[in-house]
Amino acid sequence: MEDNKxxxxxxxAATTPLRPEVxxxxxxxMTENFGNPSSLYDIAKISRExxxxxxxxxxxxxxxxxxxxxxxxxxxxxxxxxxxxVCFANCDxxxxxxxxSIEHHAVSYTCEWLEKQGFEVTYLPVxxxxxxxxxxxxxxxxxxxxxxxxxxxxxxxxxxEPIAEIGKIAREKGIIFHTDAVQAVGxxxxxxxxxxxDMLSLSGHKFNGPKGTGALYIGKRVKLDPLMHGGDQERxxxxxxxxxxxxxxxxxxxxxxxxxxxxSSERLTGLRNRLTEGLLKIPKSHLNxxxxxxxxxxxxxxxxxxxxxxxxxxxxxxxxxxxxxxxCNSSSLEPSHVLTACxxxxxxxxxxxxxxxxxMTTDEDVDYVLKVVPEIVQKLRNMSPLTPDELRT
Amino acid sequence: MKLDYSNKVxxxxxxxxxxxxxxxxxxxxxxxxxxxxxxxxxxxxxLDNRISDVKFQTFGCGAAIASSSMxxxxxxxxxxxxxxELSNKAVVSALEGxxxxxxxxxxxxxxxxxxxxxDYRVKQGLIPWExxxxxxxxxx
Ligand SMILES: Cc1ncc(COP(=O)(O)O)c(C=O)c1O
Ligand code: FES
Numbered sequence: 001m002e003d004n005k006x007x008x009x010x011x012x013a014a015t016t017p018l019r020p021e022v023x024x025x026x027x028x029x030m031t032e033n034f035g036n037p038s039s040l041y042d043i044a045k046i047s048r049e050x051x052x053x054x055x056x057x058x059x060x061x062x063x064x065x066x067x068x069x070x071x072x073x074x075x076x077x078x079x080x081x082x083x084x085x086v087c088f089a090n091c092d093x094x095x096x097x098x099x100x101s102i103e104h105h106a107v108s109y110t111c112e113w114l115e116k117q118g119f120e121v122t123y124l125p126v127x128x129x130x131x132x133x134x135x136x137x138x139x140x141x142x143x144x145x146x147x148x149x150x151x152x153x154x155x156x157x158x159x160x161e162p163i164a165e166i167g168k169i170a171r172e173k174g175i176i177f178h179t180d181a182v183q184a185v186g187x188x189x190x191x192x193x194x195x196x197x198d199m200l201s202l203s204g205h206k207f208n209g210p211k212g213t214g215a216l217y218i219g220k221r222v223k224l225d226p227l228m229h230g231g232d233q234e235r236x237x238x239x240x241x242x243x244x245x246x247x248x249x250x251x252x253x254x255x256x257x258x259x260x261x262x263x264s265s266e267r268l269t270g271l272r273n274r275l276t277e278g279l280l281k282i283p284k285s286h287l288n289x290x291x292x293x294x295x296x297x298x299x300x301x302x303x304x305x306x307x308x309x310x311x312x313x314x315x316x317x318x319x320x321x322x323x324x325x326x327x328c329n330s331s332s333l334e335p336s337h338v339l340t341a342c343x344x345x346x347x348x349x350x351x352x353x354x355x356x357x358x359x360m361t362t363d364e365d366v367d368y369v370l371k372v373v374p375e376i377v378q379k380l381r382n383m384s385p386l387t388p389d390e391l392r393t
Numbered sequence: 394m395k396l397d398y399s400n401k402v403x404x405x406x407x408x409x410x411x412x413x414x415x416x417x418x419x420x421x422x423x424x425x426x427x428x429x430x431x432x433x434x435x436x437x438x439x440l441d442n443r444i445s446d447v448k449f450q451t452f453g454c455g456a457a458i459a460s461s462s463m464x465x466x467x468x469x470x471x472x473x474x475x476x477x478e479l480s481n482k483a484v485v486s487a488l489e490g491x492x493x494x495x496x497x498x499x500x501x502x503x504x505x506x507x508x509x510x511x512d513y514r515v516k517q518g519l520i521p522w523e524x525x526x527x528x529x530x531x532x533x
Contacts, residue, residue, distance in 0.1 A: 346430050383412055383451060384451065
């Protein structure tokens with residue numbers, strides 16, 4: 001590490017820091033108010049009431065009713081539960097699932113596993129911006145379709161999917177519609193009633209809440225099996241002693257994010273656009289994802305002729321934390337399935353850089369990144385055998 | 394993915410030795426990484442059967458860039474026979490190790506050097522050395 005370097009965290013899609021007021025709210029539930037919500041005595045009652053209040057806060061944030069919110073251990077569990085739970089409870093009606101080709105692995109690997117159990121899965125294509133077409137959803141529906149699961153917003157490219165339109169189609173056909181809204185909750189307005197969403201996954205650590213906390217919204221009409229069997233918690237649908245401090249933290253963080261949503265998304269959109277425009281001034285660079293219909297915090301660009309892991313290493317030396325879809329940066333050595341599904345060739349995916357900004361991001365951070373990234377791109381281009389002579393210095 | 398590189402790797406990644414090209418090089422070897430699609434190109438200048446100069450260009454990850462830098466450093470000044478003997482293992486140990494999933498990037502350096510040497514040999518009207526068995530000039 002270089003001395004006295006500034007730290008610029010631009011990987012908020014990976015995780016976010018907790019807000020101090022969230023930490024403060026959680027601490028009493030790790031110390032004096034440690035009671036098990038299922039017990040009878042007074043300190044247990046405090047925990048029980050805290051969980052109930054948290055449930056109301058989460059419900060209010062997405063336009064649901066309290067009894068439709070179930071706390072889980074995070075986005076991954078919520079996705080697994082939603083999909084497996086519906087499939088197991090409804091396999092007498094059919095065994096066909098519709099999803100997209102750009103889902104998070106928490107959804108796509110769950111679907112792949114279900115294929116091995118005999119279910120059939122349609123993976124819908126996306127356009128070059130990563131958009132799913134509601135028409136494709138409609139035409140993929142079969143008599144035996146029991147579930148449609150399409151993410152609200154993509155974690156790599158930030159593209160926001162036409163969720164309300166898909167919800168309308170699903171509702172008309174009477175098919176359960178689940179959305180992985182892990183990247184969207186707390187960042188874009190969501191109303192499960194208006195959008196005809198039957199199930200929605202969310203995760204605390206993506207909106208300045210604690211890691212290992214999440215929730216699944218399950219609309220009244222949904223029939224699903226539990227994933228966790230055991231005690232009577234969560235209306236007997238999700239066993240396990242509640243993570244009370246985590247639940248308290250998640251709910252407060254979500255309430256605060258939603259209360260500030262309009263203001264913060266305007267601010268972040270401004271920073272995002274400045275970052276994007278600045279980076280696209282670099283020759284042979286391209287924007288990945290949708291130009292307008294994208295999360296306010298997501299920038300994803302590709303620089304031709306260079307590789308993403310080396311970009312990240314150099315950024316790290318300058319104190320900048322970011323992410324890439326390069327094959328070299330994945331344990332499977334496969335390029336990002338999301339960028340690949342957008343039709344981007346592997347060698348171009350190689351040079352992709354994702355910067356996801358957040359509450360901490362300042363104007364100065366954007367200036368700093370816009371100064372550092374072009375230098376790094378040039379240094380790596382000078383090293384690459386692919387760079388055309390006119391781009392060498 | 395985690396970026397657990399040794400200080401040596403980071404040093405060669407950040408301050409790559411022998412980066413660039415050689416005009417009218419005596420041998421050029423280009424190798425692609427079948428696993429992730431990266432490319433390494435090695436240029437050699439040969440004087441009296443010795444590698445008097447060597448340069449590289451790499452499109453790849455930190456391990457690939459550091460391996461190119463280290464490999465070129467290890468073969469500079471060596472005879473062609475000695476340079477041919479350079480294994481990816483020697484590159485990895487000179488780099489004080491690579492994460493297991495990054496060892497394949499060092500193979501790229503070994504292969505690109507072999508191609509550069511054989512390119513030189515073919516240009517000289519010599520028979521290229523065999524890749525698989527490896528040339529063991531001192532043993533047979
Ligand atoms: C879209 C999406 N779904 C699911 C997850 C998994 O969430 P968690 O980390 O809470 O298990 C993530 C987080 O990386 C995500 O971005
Ligand atoms: S060159 Fe791709 S993983 Fe090293």
